[in-house]
Amino acid sequence: MTSLFTQEIRLSKRHEKIVSQRLMLLQQMENKFGDQNTEKACQLQAAEIAFKRNLSLLKDIEAAEKSLQSKICSHLPLEIVSLETRYWASVEEYIPKWEQFLLGQAPYPMGVENQKEAENTVLNEA
Template identity: 70%
Template sequence: MTSLFTQEIHLSKRHDKIVSQRLILLQQMEDKLGGQNKEKASQMQAAETAFKRNLSLLKEKKEPAKEKEVGVREDIEAAEKSLQTRIHPLPRPEVVSLETLYWASVEEYIPKWEQFLLGRAPYPIGVENQNEAENTIQKEAQ
C-alpha cells in the first residue's frame, strides 16, 4: 500500500512538472505566432508601398536616373531585410528533448487509461487508495 502512495505522489509530481513545461511551450508557441503575424503585416505593408511606388512610376513619363536608382536600392535593401527575417533557427535541444519525453510518457500510459476511459476497466492507479493518496499529497504540500 505504501508503495502505491509513493508511486501516486511521484506520478503527481511528474504530472505537475510536465504540465508546467507544457504551459511554457504553449506560451512560446503563442509568442512565435505573434511574431509571425507581425512579420506578415510588415511584408504586406512593404508590398503595398512597392505597389504604390511602381504605380506612380508607370504614371510618370520620364524620371531622372538618380531617382530610379534610389527606388531600386530601396527595393534591394527591403528584399535583404525580408530574407534575413525569414531565417528561423531550429528549436532548442531542450525543447526537442522535452517534447520527446512528454510524448513517450503519454504513449506509455495510453494503454492503461484507454480501457478505463472506455469503461472496460477500473481506475488504473487504484481507486481504493485514491482518497488516501490525495490526503498524503495535501499533507506534503503543507
C-alpha cells in the first residue's frame, strides 16, 4: 500500500509539473498573440500614414506639374502650341487602332500603302 501511496504522490507531482508547464505555455501563447496583434496594428497604422503621405506627395507633384505646364505654355510660341495640340489630337485618333493591334485583336493598323503615302506626304510637305 505504501508503494501505491508513493506512486500516487509521484504522479501527483508530475501532474502539477505538467499543469504548471501548460499554464506557462498558455501564457506565452497569449503574450505572443498579443504581440502579434500589436505589431499588426502598428503596421496598419504605418501603412495608413504612408498612404496619406503618398497621396499628399502625389497632389504636390500634380500641382507642381500644372504650375510648370502653365509656365511652359505661356512662353511657347503659338505655332508650337498649335502643333502640340494637333499632335495629341492625332495620337488620340489612332489610339483605338493601335490598342487593338497591341492586344493582338487586329492586324497592323497602317498598311504598306498607307505608310508609303504618309512618307510621300511628309516628303512633299518638306
